[in-house]
Amino acid sequence: MSSDAKKETGTFDAGSFLESFMSMQKRWAETLSGMSGMWGSGGAPAPGIMGRMQQAVSTYGKLFGLFGATPFAAAVLRQPGGGAAEVWQEALSKMAANWAKFVVDLSRRAFENLQKGESRTDRVQDLYSSMIRTYEETLGRFINIPAIGPARYGVEKLGRSADTFLKFQTANVDFYGKLFKTGLDAVEEVLNQSREIFEGEITDETFDQFYHALMNVGEKRYYQLFTSTLFKQSIETMISNGLDFYKSWRELFEELLKATPIVTQSQADEVHKEIYLLRKRLSELERGKAR
Amino acid sequence: MDNANRMEQVSKVVAGRLVKIQERLLAGTRVLTEKLDTACGATPKDEVLKVDRWTLYRFRPVVEKPLPTPVLIIYALVNRYYMVDLQADRSMARKFLDAGLDVYVMDWGHPARGDRYLTMEDYIDGYIDQAVDFIRNRTGQDRITLYGICQGGTFSTIYTALHPEKIRNLAIMVAPIDFDTDTGLLNVWSHHLDVDKMVDTFGNIPGDFMNVGFLLLNPLRLMFQKYIDFVEHVDDPNFVANFIRMERWIFDSPDQVGEAFRQFIRCMYHENQLSRGKFMLGGRSVDLKAITQPVLNVYAEKDHLVPPACSRPFTDLVSSKDKTVLSYNTGHIGLFTSGKSQTEYAPAIAKWLAEHCGQTGRTSQTRLTGQTRRTRPTR
Numbered sequence: 001m002s003s004d005a006k007k008e009t010g011t012f013d014a015g016s017f018l019e020s021f022m023s024m025q026k027r028w029a030e031t032l033s034g035m036s037g038m039w040g041s042g043g044a045p046a047p048g049i050m051g052r053m054q055q056a057v058s059t060y061g062k063l064f065g066l067f068g069a070t071p072f073a074a075a076v077l078r079q080p081g082g083g084a085a086e087v088w089q090e091a092l093s094k095m096a097a098n099w100a101k102f103v104v105d106l107s108r109r110a111f112e113n114l115q116k117g118e119s120r121t122d123r124v125q126d127l128y129s130s131m132i133r134t135y136e137e138t139l140g141r142f143i144n145i146p147a148i149g150p151a152r153y154g155v156e157k158l159g160r161s162a163d164t165f166l167k168f169q170t171a172n173v174d175f176y177g178k179l180f181k182t183g184l185d186a187v188e189e190v191l192n193q194s195r196e197i198f199e200g201e202i203t204d205e206t207f208d209q210f211y212h213a214l215m216n217v218g219e220k221r222y223y224q225l226f227t228s229t230l231f232k233q234s235i236e237t238m239i240s241n242g243l244d245f246y247k248s249w250r251e252l253f254e255e256l257l258k259a260t261p262i263v264t265q266s267q268a269d270e271v272h273k274e275i276y277l278l279r280k281r282l283s284e285l286e287r288g289k290a291r
Numbered sequence: 292m293d294n295a296n297r298m299e300q301v302s303k304v305v306a307g308r309l310v311k312i313q314e315r316l317l318a319g320t321r322v323l324t325e326k327l328d329t330a331c332g333a334t335p336k337d338e339v340l341k342v343d344r345w346t347l348y349r350f351r352p353v354v355e356k357p358l359p360t361p362v363l364i365i366y367a368l369v370n371r372y373y374m375v376d377l378q379a380d381r382s383m384a385r386k387f388l389d390a391g392l393d394v395y396v397m398d399w400g401h402p403a404r405g406d407r408y409l410t411m412e413d414y415i416d417g418y419i420d421q422a423v424d425f426i427r428n429r430t431g432q433d434r435i436t437l438y439g440i441c442q443g444g445t446f447s448t449i450y451t452a453l454h455p456e457k458i459r460n461l462a463i464m465v466a467p468i469d470f471d472t473d474t475g476l477l478n479v480w481s482h483h484l485d486v487d488k489m490v491d492t493f494g495n496i497p498g499d500f501m502n503v504g505f506l507l508l509n510p511l512r513l514m515f516q517k518y519i520d521f522v523e524h525v526d527d528p529n530f531v532a533n534f535i536r537m538e539r540w541i542f543d544s545p546d547q548v549g550e551a552f553r554q555f556i557r558c559m560y561h562e563n564q565l566s567r568g569k570f571m572l573g574g575r576s577v578d579l580k581a582i583t584q585p586v587l588n589v590y591a592e593k594d595h596l597v598p599p600a601c602s603r604p605f606t607d608l609v610s611s612k613d614k615t616v617l618s619y620n621t622g623h624i625g626l627f628t629s630g631k632s633q634t635e636y637a638p639a640i641a642k643w644l645a646e647h648c649g650q651t652g653r654t655s656q657t658r659l660t661g662q663t664r665r666t667r668p669t670r
Contacts, residue, residue, distance in 0.1 A: 179510070202301050202304055204304055204307065204308070207304060207308065211519075215516055219509060219511055222509070222510060223476075226476050226507070227479060232480065232483045236484070236485075239484065239485075239489070240485060240488065243485075243492040243493075246492055246493070265494075268405075272404065272405040272407065273408055275405065276408040280413075283417070
C-alpha cells in the first residue's frame with residue numbers, strides 16, 4: 001500500500017492502491033516468466049522433462065498474469081510465440097461463431113415453419129439436440145477441462161456441477177417447451193372450431209362453450225403428447241439429467257462440508273444401513289426364539 | 292355482425308365476468324378469513340399400537356357389539372390413510388362402523404432418511420404381519436379381514452397369499468395387480484424411469500416428486516380447471532372447506548422409502564411379476580392361487596391412476612369360490628369423495644364386509660400376549 005496516499009488525505013486512495021496492486025502483479029509475472037528461463041537458454045525449451053516443466057511454468061505464469069492487472073498482462077502475453085490470450089481469443093471466437101450459427105439456424109427454421117404453417121413437436125426435440133451439441137462443442141469444452149493443482153478434486157466437482165446444471169436446464173427447456181407447445185396447439189384447434197360460435201352473438205354461454213371446448217381438446221392433446229415416443233424420451237432425459245445434477249450438487253456440497261464437523265448425508269446413510277441390518281438380524285433372532 | 296359490434300359484445304361479457312369474479316373473491320375473502328372447519332379424520336379413533344413410523348388405529352365402534360371379525364384397512368404408501376375418513380359426510384370408515392364392523396386402519400406415517408433401506412418384505416412380512424397378529428390377539432380372532440386400497444391392495448393380496456391362515460376375507464379397492472397395460476400413463480411412463488438411478492440419487496423418493504407426476508397425468512384439469520372451479524365457488528363455505536381438505540390430502544404425500552420403491556417399480560411395473568406368478572418375497576414365492584378366501588374386488592371404470600385393466604384380472608388369478616366384483620363409473624378418488632360414494636359405493640362395500648365378517652373364528656381361550664390355544668372354531 002502506498003504510504004503517500006495515507007499521508008496526504010488520511011483516507012483510502014483507490015488509484016494508488018490499484019497502481020500498487022498492478023505493480024505487485026507485474027513482479028509476480030516477471031518472476032514466473034523468469035523461472036522458465038532458469039531451465040534453459042532464453043526462449044528455447046530444454047529437452048525432456050525439464051522442457052515440459054519449463055513450458056508448464058511459462059503457461060501458468062501467463063494464465064496468472066491474465067487474471068491479474070489487465071494492461072500489464074496484455075503486455076506479458078504479447079510475447080512472441082503466442083500466449084494464453086491468443087488461445088482464449090481463438091476459443092471465444094469459435095464459441096461465438098457456433099452460438100451465432102445456432103441462433104441463425106433456429107431463426108431460419110422457425111421462420112420456415114411459420115411460413116409453411118407447420119406445427120410439430122419434434123421441432124422442440126431438434127432444439128434440445130442443437131443446444132446440447134452447441135454446448136458440448138463450446139462452453140462444455142471449457143467446463144470439462146481437467147483440473148490441476150491442490151484444489152483439483154473440488155474444482156472438478158464444481159465443473160461437473162456446472163456441466164450437469166446446464167444439461168438439466170437444456171432438458172427442462174425441451175420438456176416444458178413440449179408442454180407449452182401442446183397448450184398452444186390446443187388453443188389453436190379450439191379457435192378454429194369456435195369460429196362459428198364467435199361469429200354469432202357473444203354471451204356468457206359463448207365463453208363457457210369455449211372454455212369447456214378448450215378443456216376437452218386440451219385433455220385430448222395432452223394425452224396424445226404424453227403417450228408419444230418423443231415425450232417419453234424427453235421425460236426420461238429430463239429426469240436423468242436432473243438426477244445427475246442433484247447428485248453432482250450433493251457431491252460438491254459434501255466436499256465443502258468435509259472441512260466442518262457436520263455429518264454428511266453419505267456418512268449418515270452408512271450408519272442407517274448398519275442400523276437397519278442390525279435391527280433385521282435382531283428381529284430374525286427374536287422370531288427364531290419365539291418359535 | 293360487424294367488428295365494432297362484436298368487440299362491444301365481447302367487452303360487455305368480459306366486463307360482466309370480471310365483476311362477478313371480483314364479487315366472488317370478495318365474498319370468498321370473508322369465507323376464508325372466518326373460522327373454517329378443515330380438519331380431516333372426523334371419526335373418533337384410538338391409537339392401539341405404534342411401531343417405528345407407523346401407527347395402528349381402531350375406530351371407535353358405534354354399535355354395542357361389533358361384528359366378530361375385525362377389518363384392517365391398509366392404505367397405499369404414496370398417500371395418507373385419512374382419505375377413508377376425509378370428513379364427516381365423506382367417510383368410508385364411518386359407513387363401515389354404521390354397518391357394525393370393527394375397523395382398524397394403519398397409518399404408515401412419514402418415512403425419514405433412516406428408513407430408506409426398508410423393503411417390501413419389511414412392510415408386508417414385517418409391519419402388516421405385526422398389525423395382523425396384534426389384532427388377532429386383541430380380538431381373540433384367528434383370522435381377520437383385510438381391506439387394501441390402491442398399493443395397499445397389492446400389499447394385502449401378497450400378504451394373504453403368504454399367510455392365508457390369518458385372513459378370513461380379502462377386499463381390495465382400486466388395487467393394481469396386473470401391471471401389463473398401456474392404458475394408464477403411469478404404466479407407460481414407468482418403463483422410462485431409471486428407478487435404480489432415482490433411488491441411488493434420492494435415497495427416499497420425495498413426495499413432491501410423486502405429486503408432480505400425478506399432476507402431469509391431467510395437467511389442464513388438475514392444475515388449471517380445479518382452481519377455476521374453486522374461484523367459481525369460493526363464496527360457499529362448505530365448498531371451500533371440502534376443497535381445502537382435499538388439497539391437504541393431495542399434497543400430503545409422504546416420501547417413498549427407497550428400497551421398497553425400487554422393488555415395487557421393478558417387480559411390478561417393469562416385470563409384472565405378481566400376476567405372472569414370479570414374485571418372491573422373503574425367499575418365498577407369492578402364488579395368488581393360494582388365496583381361497585372370499586374376495587371382493589372394487590374398481591373404478593374411469594380410473595386414470597390404476598386403470599381397470601390393472602384391477603380386473605385379480606378375480607381370475609385367485610382360487611376363491613366366493614368372488615364379488617363391484618365396478619363403478621367414477622374415478623380413482625371419486626370412489627371416496629363423489630356424491631355417490633356415500634349413497635352407493637361405501638354402503639355396498641360395507642354390506643359385503645358385514646355379510647362376511649359376521650362369522651367368527653374365535654377360540655375359546657385367548658391370551659393377549661399372542662399365543663392362542665386353538666379349540667374348535669365356531670362358525
